[in-house]
Amino acid sequence: MATLYHVPLSPFCRKVRLVLGEKRIECELIEERYWEQDPDFLRRNPAAKVPVLKIDGKTMAESAPICEYLDEAYPEPSLMPQGVDARYEVRRLVSWFDDKFHHEVTANLLYERVNKKVMKAGYPDSKNIKSGAQRIKYHLDYMTWLLEHRRWLAGDNMTLADFAAAAHLSSLDYISDVDWHRSDTLKDWYAKIKSRPAFRSILADQVSGFPPPPHYADLDF
């Protein structure tokens, strides 16, 4: 049995949860309020961040290396394609969402609206929220453009890139920050990935003080 130390709305933790679920790896979830700097947690991960995964007798940190490990150690079903070009494209998109999208959108919306309150780190900055609300439009359009050329974000098969993207969008959808009217193509993609069994635990998340909107867990949203 694996154990994941996580925060429910963290897109990096959600990405790992989706990969664990897709590969049917049983995993106990333990919520880790890492900003409170619990000494036990710091021993598990000196970098003091989540996700931290205990699996196969090891303790692992860093979501992208964890996901590549899971895909190599538990190859069925595969979430990485075979060819070198296709593999590059998956990794490029994982970086795109976890770096650029995270910095421009997730940090400006989710962290301002939720994390600051939960972590008692001050009030939301409306300038950042405005910037995030503006920039998510370009990202949704970019995703739509990709999905008009491919069945999934990185190619013809579902990969780690789809889970990276879905992890960010699901966290933002929890606070109603994704405009699903913007693109039917994008909505269809999200409906497909949202209906996978791996998504169930994410749709059941509840953060105290932040009830999700009714459409959040609705597969027919």
Next chain:
Amino acid sequence: MATLYHVPLSPFCRKVRLVLGEKRIECELIEERYWEQDPDFLRRNPAAKVPVLKIDGKTMAESAPICEYLDEAYPEPSLMPQGVDARYEVRRLVSWFDDKFHHEVTANLLYERVNKKVMKAGYPDSKNIKSGAQRIKYHLDYMTWLLEHRRWLAGDNMTLADFAAAAHLSSLDYISDVDWHRSDTLKDWYAKIKSRPAFRSILADQVSGFPPPPHYADLDF
């Protein structure tokens, strides 16, 4: 012939240059002042950052996916180990340097001292420089601890993890921000990697207004 759009002191570009050099892939270097937002460059990479690599008829961005691509498409010499645990450890350390070390050290020292001036983005913030100078000590000690247990940072062979670390340290060494007296173990590791042919172009870099110290290019530093 490949082409790399780069900035000489960028650790992300240096990591790619080291991998290209180690694999003996001929590559033309073009300096890209990406902060000036040249429309041609923005067409090459809408994310507006370096490195951008043109190779095998493709244009690629994001240093970690580029390096994994190069290792898969040009497998000799291999810079990734075979086992899943060892591969995880390489990726964990690449993330450690490109995320945590970059944020805590490189951004506080190199970007404050050099980038701000080159990009005409204000004056160095002494608070940040002080923080970077303090934090690099912990990182050098962590590297020393790793190297007391292993021949190279991630295990018994040289990997992408060593190049990620050497890329950051070499850029900081250019501005004399690495205290090589702190650890003979670490210095021995850097001497080994510095003497590789792949390192030559990096040791020849010159940034206008910032002459390197004499020890920078000296293999017997």
